[in-house]
Amino acid sequence: MTESLQEALDRAGSPVELLRNSPARPHVFPVAAEFSNWRSEQHSWRTSCALLDQSHHMTDLFLSGSGAERLLSGLAVNSFARFPVDRAKQFIAVNHRGQLIGDAILAHLEDDSFNLVGHPMVIDWVQFHAETGDHAVDVVRDGNSIVRPGDPRLFRYELQGPTAVAIIEKLIGGPVPQIGFFHMGRFPIAGLEVRGIRHGMAGQPGYELFGPWADGARVRDALLQAGAEFGLTPVGAKGYSTANLESGWVPSPVPAIFSDERLRAYREWLPAPAAGSLGGSFDSPDIEDYYLTPYDLDYGRSVAFDHDFVGREALEALAAGPQRRKVTLVWNPDDVQAAIGSLLRPGTPAKYIDLPKARYALYQVDRVLQDGVTVGQSFDCGYIANEQSFVSLATLDPGRAEPGAEVTVLWGEQPNSAKLQVEPHRQIAVRATVAPAPFVRYARESYRAATLRGPGT
Incomplete structure (x- = not known):
């Protein structure tokens, strides 16, 4: 046991x-360490376009049911006042004292259907409350490829860099639809409908494309073919692991x-x-x-006191003090x-x-x-x-x-x-x-x- x-x-x-004294290692990216060399792969998201395979190193939690949004809202410092289908946000959770547990990306897929993806700290926290609380919600967990037997449920590919838009336009045969930051759209790629989130991991223009795992190889082949003339560069684990140093995201603070x-x-x-x-x-x-607070990592812009959530009272007090x-x-x-x-x-x-x-x-x-x-x-x-x-x-x-x-x-x-x-x-x-x-x-x-x-x- x-x-x-x-x-x-x-x-x-x-x-x-x-x-x-724990033997546990840092989280790793279970993809090739390098496809060319990590220096050139780092350069690609600044000078052309990087292709980053996110399918294997993150944990997914799929939540569905009439109580899903209420559960998530009660655990997040973020507002849910404007969070319709086809939106995503950085989901940030704290404990009762307002101390940070962690963050992840939350996507609103369909009515009463959400996907929370990231490192396990927040995934564990939400899953615990879903399983032990009185919530009308079903959860399905898809661990990363280190712990999960078999294939992932979803493929997830990130395009990053100044030529990302040109690659998408070539793939869909026309202008890219105007999609706001952290909004989602649907793209016709290789005869498939592929969903995408508009955002950027290293500050450059980017899209996170995702869909059923069975479609992943077909979509990847289409990306590589369309991106060849635009310098599309597959990025391995070494280069990918450094993207946060440019964008300023701290991936694993000590959870409180x-x-x-x-x-x-x-x-x-x-x-x-x-x-x-x-x-x-x-x-x-x-x-x-x-322990840290959301303010220590510049997450204060995401804290919203328009709803009740675990740690709200403590965060209200912290917001008034030095940070x-x-x-x-x-x-x-x-x-x-x-x-x-x-x-x-x-x-x-x-x-x-x-x-x-x-x-x-x-x-x-x-x-x-x-x-x-x-x-x-x-x-x-x-x-x-x-x-x-x-x-x-x-x-x-x-x-x-x-x-x-x-x-x-x-x-x-x-x-x-x-x-x-x-x-x-x-x-x-x-x-x-x-x-x-x-x-x-x-x-x-x-x-x-x-x-x-x-x-x-």
Whole structure:
């Protein structure tokens, strides 16, 4: 019988000890690591068009029934006042204290029919409430290709880049219908009707095309054929994993589920392997020091107090107080070079920096200091070939987050944890400069603007 998260916590005696020494690895993309090379694949979404296969690495939860929207609305900070069929939104959930559990993409497919897709943190939370609450809702879960036997239920292909529109126009034989940001449309592709969401993962123009898995190969072949003259480039797991560093999305913050007694029933329901693992130099023994709020990750624009939801009262209080700011940290190239170069010199090296993505735990949390004082946390980190920069996403205290400010990121664990991904190493200080998030100007001026004005967010 699988151990529950609550049983694992009782055994370990501390959430931090459980997560710090967990053998769980970061989420991976179960597709080819590279189709050409990850540098050229990163360039493709800036200069031509990237084809990213999203069919395998995410978890889907399909909800149907007259109570589906009520269930979702009661768990989301987002408004559902304007959320008709053929719309999508970033679904954000918090606990009773207003602390972040996670986010995912929610698509309104048909009347009383929804698809929630993303990392399992929010999927688990919604599924628990659907199964244990009094809701007129049916749920079907389709895990990612690592845990699911057989094929996915849906194919999902992302087109990203300045030539994405031209490729769609060639496929459908005419102008692309005017579809608003996070709106859905239907496209005739290869004799099939394919649904698509208008959005962008790295700030560039893009479409997420999806449909029954049986149609996936036919649609992919049509995309590759039509996209050949427009530089369509298949992107593998290495390149794909870095797209969020340009758009500013933090994929796996520590979910605030490990401490509140009101969540005991949830922890008893949740299998222990779902807990994940914790890595990085931030080393508080109190798990709540790792928790974030939606405001810490710049999700305040999505918080709507026009409905009742779990955590509403707490978020109303938090909204009135000082808030951290999400930023990009550009790591000093000399310090990064020295860290990598330590592998080639005598003595204990710095923690290995993998390229292009250096995250080695599901929850990567590194300490950020300024003048010797902790001022925030750094998360996902990696190399962006389009900017020739090594960066991380971070959230910093008020007054510490202005572009151009100098901070220090501690890299490596002290002491080294028992995670299998952690070799003997020494902790080092890496200088970094604060920059906006999203880091890329196009993402800030176009992608973010569309997010702010898009209805139903």
